[in-house]
Amino acid sequence: MTGVRLPHARPYRAGRVSWLIRPRGVVAGLVGLVLITALVALSLRIGDFPLSLAEIVDSLTGTGGNHFVVVELRLPRALTGVLVGAALGLSGAITQSIARNPLASPDILGVTSGASVTVVAVIVASGTVYGGASGPLASVGVPVAALAGGLAGAVIVYSLAWRRGLDGYRLVLVGVGVAAVFTNVKYWLMTTGDVNDSSRAMVWISGSLSGRGWEHVVPVAYALAVLVPLCLVGTRVLSALRFGDETATGLGVRLNTARALLLLGAVLLAAVAVAAAGPISFVALAAPQIALRLAGVAQPPLVVSAVTGAVLTSAADLAARTVFAPAELPVGVVTAVLGAPYLIYLLVRARREARS
Amino acid sequence: MSALRPRRRGAGVPAALVVAVLAAAVLSVMIGAKTVPPADVWHALWFPGGTENDIIVRSLRVPRTVLGVLAGVALGVAGALMQGHTRNPLADPGLLGVTQGAAFAMVLAIIVFGVSDIYGYIWFGLAGALIASVGVFAIGAVGGRGGPSPLTLALAGTAVSAFLYALTSGLVLVDEQAMDVFRFWQAGSIAGRGAGVAWQILPFIVAGLVLAMANAPGLNALSLGEDVARSLGRNVTATRALGITAVTLLTAGAVAACGALAFIGLIVPHLARALSGPDHRKLVPYSGLLGAAALLLADVTGRILARPGELEAGVVLALLGAPFFVMLVRRRKPVRL
Numbered sequence: 270m271t272g273v274r275l276p277h278a279r280p281y282r283a284g285r286v287s288w289l290i291r292p293r294g295v296v297a298g299l300v301g302l303v304l305i306t307a308l309v310a311l312s313l314r315i316g317d318f319p320l321s322l323a324e325i326v327d328s329l330t331g332t333g334g335n336h337f338v339v340v341e342l343r344l345p346r347a348l349t350g351v352l353v354g355a356a357l358g359l360s361g362a363i364t365q366s367i368a369r370n371p372l373a374s375p376d377i378l379g380v381t382s383g384a385s386v387t388v389v390a391v392i393v394a395s396g397t398v399y400g401g402a403s404g405p406l407a408s409v410g411v412p413v414a415a416l417a418g419g420l421a422g423a424v425i426v427y428s429l430a431w432r433r434g435l436d437g438y439r440l441v442l443v444g445v446g447v448a449a450v451f452t453n454v455k456y457w458l459m460t461t462g463d464v465n466d467s468s469r470a471m472v473w474i475s476g477s478l479s480g481r482g483w484e485h486v487v488p489v490a491y492a493l494a495v496l497v498p499l500c501l502v503g504t505r506v507l508s509a510l511r512f513g514d515e516t517a518t519g520l521g522v523r524l525n526t527a528r529a530l531l532l533l534g535a536v537l538l539a540a541v542a543v544a545a546a547g548p549i550s551f552v553a554l555a556a557p558q559i560a561l562r563l564a565g566v567a568q569p570p571l572v573v574s575a576v577t578g579a580v581l582t583s584a585a586d587l588a589a590r591t592v593f594a595p596a597e598l599p600v601g602v603v604t605a606v607l608g609a610p611y612l613i614y615l616l617v618r619a620r621r622e623a624r625s
Numbered sequence: 626m627s628a629l630r631p632r633r634r635g636a637g638v639p640a641a642l643v644v645a646v647l648a649a650a651v652l653s654v655m656i657g658a659k660t661v662p663p664a665d666v667w668h669a670l671w672f673p674g675g676t677e678n679d680i681i682v683r684s685l686r687v688p689r690t691v692l693g694v695l696a697g698v699a700l701g702v703a704g705a706l707m708q709g710h711t712r713n714p715l716a717d718p719g720l721l722g723v724t725q726g727a728a729f730a731m732v733l734a735i736i737v738f739g740v741s742d743i744y745g746y747i748w749f750g751l752a753g754a755l756i757a758s759v760g761v762f763a764i765g766a767v768g769g770r771g772g773p774s775p776l777t778l779a780l781a782g783t784a785v786s787a788f789l790y791a792l793t794s795g796l797v798l799v800d801e802q803a804m805d806v807f808r809f810w811q812a813g814s815i816a817g818r819g820a821g822v823a824w825q826i827l828p829f830i831v832a833g834l835v836l837a838m839a840n841a842p843g844l845n846a847l848s849l850g851e852d853v854a855r856s857l858g859r860n861v862t863a864t865r866a867l868g869i870t871a872v873t874l875l876t877a878g879a880v881a882a883c884g885a886l887a888f889i890g891l892i893v894p895h896l897a898r899a900l901s902g903p904d905h906r907k908l909v910p911y912s913g914l915l916g917a918a919a920l921l922l923a924d925v926t927g928r929i930l931a932r933p934g935e936l937e938a939g940v941v942l943a944l945l946g947a948p949f950f951v952m953l954v955r956r957r958k959p960v961r962l
């Protein structure tokens with residue numbers, strides 16, 4: 270390999286293992302991590318009850334009087350945002366690479382739409398029958414329903430799209446069909462119930478981090494700890510897939526196995542994230558597209574996508590609970606308001622650069 | 626190139642599609658909470674008197690059927706054009722922000738301007754749809770020569786749609802009356818609109834259809850790639866602009882009147898492509914006819930299923946149409962874009 274020069278990357282080799290380091294991607298990832306730290310710190314400080322950094326450090330070490338506010342209220346919420354954002358960003362990056370389609374997101378895997386329809390059904394049914402979901406139903410029932418619905422949706426898409434292997438194009442078309450059913454059943458359910466139930470369902474479908482505690486952080490953290498390394502192993506496969514099925518096979522990729530496993534990873538990541546915070550809109554679609562433009566590569570980079578998703582979600586949640594304080598918006602309303610203009614700016618800038 | 630299966634078909638397919646639309650229209654006029662026998666339909670159409678059936682047919686069923694045909698044709702054609710221009714099977718006619726632009730403008734009209742009747746919403750919906758689409762096209766065109774690329778357009782459209790959807794959902798969460806209108810609009814229906822609505826959107830749809838048919842040959846050239854199209858003497862920018870204008874007019878009219886039914890335009894072209902192959906001169910009209918037939922049949926089925934109430938056409942269409950579509954995708958090798 271000596272003599273081969275890549276313009277934006279540097280190869281490293283240790284024994285039989287070699288990998289490429291792209292400086293721009295590394296910088297993007299590091300800046301993202303710094304931003305995440307800053308955003309978490311800010312969301313610990315800001316609230317009904319502004320705290321100084323010293324007070325926060327005191328509370329975290331367990332001596333301050335604000336222990337409850339910081340450790341039981343603000344920290345788990347901020348961490349849920351970071352983890353859920355990272356999971357959605359990574360899931361979106363995998364989906365877009367496999368479908369070879371920048372408009373793809375876990376929505377076409379049936380996860381988010383399956384979860385949405387189940388949860389809306391639970392909210393509408395419980396609203397009219399039991400006079401309002403609260404207590405155990407709201408805290409346990411909804412996440413479990415979301416997880417079950419999301420996985421069921423994915424199984425349906427998966428099994429319908431599988432036909433002597435998993436073809437990216439067929440997956441997209443089947444995903445579109447299944448998502449259409451789920452989405453419209455969801456709309457119909459929203460018209461059947463009381464208008465208040467529709468509003469509460471709307472909050473959930475938008476994605477919300479309101480009142481998330483450690484019970485939401487821990488499962489997502491475990492899931493990410495297992496799934497992220499597994500998905501990163503697939504990076505090589507994903508970059509080979511970009512060149513088409515034939516080339517990827519020629520490069521020694523076991524196409525069907527690799528695609529099936531990576532999609533499974535994407536489904537699980539999205540399902541866990543959705544169960545914790547609802548289908549926060551736009552993150553899974555936008556984070557990979559923003560990340561690939563920041564890192565200057567042709568295909569969604571997995572780590573940078575996860576970091577971008579985390580930054581987008583945390584920033585959105587900070588805005589969602591402070592801009593109209595004391596009122597609070599669902600985080601999913603803000604992700605698009607923040608993320609869409611930025612994605613548009615990147616698109617316009619890319620065209621300017623292409624011209625000059 | 627395996628998609629270009631040379632298969633000769635005469636007038637059979639278009640004739641069958643026209644018959645299907647007519648049959649669906651007849652059913653749509655006859656069936657409902659009160660079934661009107663064919664003889665009475667005939668009587669009501671040509672020799673209207675003051676009987677109950679005459680009034681039902683002329684003031685309720687016919688306007689509804691006309692609206693269904695208009696919206697179905699518009700969305701089918703718009704979907705075929707959109708998928709052709711973006712070369713993306715996930716592209717629906719609302720991709721350029723049309724649907725969400727209409728939704729946002731209507732919700733804004735309710736909350737800020739206190740508009741409360743349907744004729745009022747529709748003007749706002751049309752305006753919002755047109756503004757959003759022009760905005761997306763402008764974003765795509767900023768800073769580049771030779772018109773926006775389909776990928777830039779698709780991504781910019783998705784971003785703008787997400788942005789507008791976020792604003793809409795923020796607004797409906799604070800205003801209960803707007804939420805109540807929005808949730809029904811979102812489900813999509815052609816019921817209870819009256820003849821005035823069909824007249825309101827007719828000019829947009831007719832203009833859109835004319836532009837769409839003019840655009841089909843250019844789209845065929847574009848599907849060979851922009852460079853080939855250019856060397857064939859096509860003006861790529863003009864072809865794109867023409868197609869997007871057509872999509873915007875068609876979708877804006879349909880969506881403002883009937884709600885978020887844009888996914889008809891997502892699924893119908895895939896079905897029509899199985900009949901037409903990749904030639905857009907056939908695909909565009911086939912998609913339109915198929916869209917009209919599908920929307921009318923879904924509407925009729927919704928009236929039968931939930932008698933004496935009704936199920937929204939959008940919901941029925943998804944429940945019946947999408948499984949059929951999935952089955953088709955599984956059984957055949959899809960005709961690729």
